[in-house]
Structure formats: structure tokens, C-alpha cells
Amino acid sequence: MAEEEQCVFCHIASGKIPAKKVYEDDKVAAVLDINPATPGHILLVPKQHASIMPQMSEEVVAHIGMIAKQLSHALIRALKIDGTSIFAANGVAAGQRAPHFLLHVIPRSQNDGVGLQPSQIKLDEKTMRDVFNKLNAATAKQFGIEPKPRPPEKPAEKKAPEQKAPEEKAEQTPEEPASKLDEITSFLMGGK
Amino acid sequence: MSECTFCDLVQKKANALFEDEKIFAMLSPEPAVPGHAIIMPKQHAPIIEAVPDFVVGDLFKVANKIGVAIFESLGAQGTNVLIQNGQSAGQRHNHAMLHVIPRFENDNLQIGWAPKPAAEEELASLENKIKDETGSVGMFEREKPKPIETQKPQEVKDDYRLHALRRIP
Secondary structure, three states: HHHHHHOOOHHHHHHHHHOEEEEEOOOOOOOEEOOOOOOOOEEEEEHHHOOOOHOOOOOHHHHHHHHHHHHHHOOOOHOOEEEEEEEEEEEEHHHHOOOOOOOOOOEEEOOOOOEEOOOOOOOOOOHHHHHHHHHHHHHHHHHHOOOOOOOOHHHEEEEEEEHHHHHHHHHHHHOOOOHHHHHHHHHHHHHH | OOOOOOHHHHOOOOEEEEOOOEEEEOOOOOOOOOEEEEEEOOOOOOOOOHHHHHHHHHHHHHHHHHEEEEEEHHOOOOOEEEEOOOOHHHOOOOOOOOOEEEEEOOOOOOOEEOOOOOHHHHHHHHHHHHHHOOOOOOOOOOOOOOOOOOOOOOOOOOOHHHHHHHOOO
């Protein structure tokens, strides 16, 4: 496919573009990032082109995760460090820069300046419940199971708001069916 | 209650999004944004190294599905997948977990790093050092098949508790 012919990371994974490969198998290549966050920063590059994780097969997703765990351990032994970050960004909004899915394994040390510590916020009960209801239903759909909505913390209090929840849902359903995944992917591919 | 807050959360099943024998997924009690999910092994493990390979594979599979659910149900424009492995990586709890964080344009989350170009010689020496330790990468620990129960539990014949029970009706 045209987009794959132009994808630098497809060429890196296949070996057409030389890179410092520290591991390779039939599904994935692991190379050193030439612009690392810290020395020893590894990029796990799936050989089959995918822009974001949801485009990858379950088998490859599991495989790449297990390889990341093992490479993390290899980094800890090789570089005598005490931590790693295993990180992926799906979509430009998440900070993704390459048009090819990458799983980063980053050696860490105290005060290394790598910003992979998400801030924390307090959510009010209603926001928590709304987001839970939406995400719980969508997750159940992904797994092909029945959603089992669980009230967040205090089930007793919720008689009144309970009535509202289905209404809101009904309002929102019409805008939801269109998946944004294709849009996100095409933005990544067409971007630069 | 156990000594691990997250083992307790698994027990309580609060805000559970998914669970099976090995995995438990829920909304994070310490979210960066609404919809921030965490996926954990049910079996307590302080760091990801202590989680068997096949369970790590499952963590990622579940994370991927929840990621799709985040895109579709919350209108997220992106997701971050993150494992903080060790204190220096920002791990705050004594239970290994994988984060899936919904992302939106201008959400003001500071997640990332400033890349620094590396010199060729430095990369070459790192490559050699790391390769020395990657010999066993790709050999996975598989789940052991469950033993098939062929023997029935032995019948207890002369237990005083049975006598007592038989007398009840």
C-alpha cells in the first residue's frame, strides 16, 4: 500500500533503513530511538503497518506487550537502572508524532526530566457516574458481554439522579455511532 | 482487607469495567482526566516484572479494547497507554498496573519528554550493552494448563461432623 511504502518505520522494521536493532522476530522489531528521552530508549515497531494500537490484531498487541516487558527487564539489567516507562501514544492529541504505532520502553532514573507522570484531578460524583456509564457500556460492547453497571460508591443515594441517566444517554446516542478512529488515523497518515 | 489498596479495590469491584480470571479493569481512583482506566493483574504483583508474561499479554489485550471503548464512547481524540515500572518511573502504588488515558486536543495534560539527539557512538555502545541482555527475549512463560480433576474427593465416612449433620433432619 502506498502509505506503507512511504512509512519510515515500516522501512526501519523491515531493515531497509538501517537502525540499531536490539531485538527482532516475525512480528516486531525493537530499535534504539535516535532522539531518545533517555539513553537506551527503545522503540518497538510492529512489522505489519498500523497507525494506532486499535488497528493491530489481538495477537500482535499481546505479543508486543510481552516483548516490552522483557525488554524493560533487559534494560534494567544492561543499564543498571531501577525503572522503565512503557508508553504509547495513539493519535496526535495524545502526542503521537510518527504515522506508525510505536511502543516506547524508556529507561528511567530519579529526576531525569521525563514527563510521564499524569497529574491527578478530583471528579465529582456525577461526572464519575456519567463517564462510568458510557465507558462501561462501550467496554462491554468491545468484549461482547452484557454491561453490569455498578454504582460508583454510595448506591443508596442515587434514586433521583438515576432517572436522569437514561435520558441523557438517549440524547447522546445519535452522535455516537460514528467512530472517530478512522478520522484519527487518516489525520496521522496525511499529516506530514 | 489486605495490605494492598488495589487488591482491595479488585475485591470491592468498584467502578469495574471488565474482569476475568486474571485481569481486573476499572476507572482510576486517581484520574488524570475523566475516563482514565487502569488494568491490573488480579494476582498481586508489585512490579510488572513479577507479572507472568501471558498475563502481561492479556493486560495489553484488555487495554486495547478499553482504548477503543474510550475512543467510541467518550469522543477521545487520542489515548496514552502507560506502565510506570518502578518508583523512578513514577509508580506510586505497590501493585503493577497499566493506564489508559483518554486524550483531547488542548487537554493541558503534560505527558511526554524532550527528545535529545544521540551520538552514533553512544547508540552503538548502548546497542551492544542491551543486546547482551536480550538473549531470552521472545521466550514467553505460558499459562500452565489446569490439571484435570480425575479423582473425586475422598468420601469421608466416619467424621463426627457428618454424624451431627445427618441427625439434623
